[in-house]
Amino acid sequence: MKLNHSVTGQDQGLPIMLVHGLFGQGRNLGAIARRLSEQRRVILVDQRNHGDSPHDPDHSYAAMAGDLAEVIGAFGGRVDLAGHSMGGKAAMHLALTQPELIRKLAVMDIAPVAYAHSQNHLVDAMAAMDLQGVVRRSEADRRLSEHIHDTGLRAFLLQSLDLKSDPPRWRLNLPALRDWMDRTTGWPEGLPKGIFDGPALFMAGAESDYVDDAGEAAIREYFPQARLLRIKHAGHWMHADAPEAVAETLSAFMGGG
Known part of the structure; x- marks a missing residue:
């Protein structure tokens, strides 16, 4: 690749x-x-x-x-x-x-x-987030905070959110990361x-x-x-x-x- x-x-x-x-x-x-x-x-x-x-x-x-x-x-x-x-x-x-x-x-x-740990709870949080109508990172942060309470962790994850796309999209391949999580860890x-x-x-x-x-x-x-x-x-x-x-x-x- x-x-x-x-x-x-x-x-x-x-x-x-x-x-x-x-x-x-x-x-x-x-x-x-x-x-x-x-x-x-x-x-x-x-x-x-x-x-x-x-x-x-x-x-x-x-x-x-x-x-x-x-x-x-x-x-x-x-x-x-x-x-x-x-x-x-x-x-x-x-x-x-x-x-x-x-x-x-x-x-x-x-x-x-x-x-032994998994990060699939973070994958699930990103996948569950409603991206429709999000134009500002502050709004994205507010929506993600419903699932993830750590401010620094949200800021890190939101670096992978493409707000220029219509609608916004995650640059991460969330389904693949979820499927491979056990083998990744x-x-x-x-x-x-x-x-x-x-x-x-x-x-x-x-x-x-x-x-x-x-x-x-x-x-x-x-x-x-x-x-x-x-x-x-x-x-x-x-x-x-x-x-x-x-x-x-x-x-x-x-x-x-």
Whole structure:
């Protein structure tokens, strides 16, 4: 699948590709991209069924990894790759199946394990929202607040609402995300362990529970060379909670290309 993507920064050395998480889009990582683009070319992608990329019934990690590989091929065939949450799992899948495409791997607040939680309540809330007649984001926020009470979470989700469309529409493929939710929060069976021998950095939010002892053990199994850092004052959405710390940590790890 041809993913929507944008490019910024210096056209020198290997590019850095940034991959967003569930319900996100490339521009969610814009602050990180701006810092990294001071020294490197940075590619921001919208994953399938998100942003301005095409919709497809298949939302498997194999498909997502294949999409990333296609973009990488268009930019010379090798990158430094960083992904958050679902994007981190897609990045790990690619590193374990086509390691030659990745020089350095960075993963933000996710481990190669299955998680018990589901986000389908958010899918259901967006799907249930009446979009007819919505022209202002404030009105969209009011309607979504009937189902979701967290102001920050609503603001994040509403970034994926296209108000220029008539009627407004979600850029997210909600039916596909719902159908694949258990497998999105899960982890594919049968992936090889230890095949990626490049530098790998796993960044966990100090206030997040996504990388616990079991998650750390799984990271060591799949990526024996991995380093794990915990980012202070950051939860799961670390790029929003501590953008400067995340950007500086990634910049130091990725280097000048």
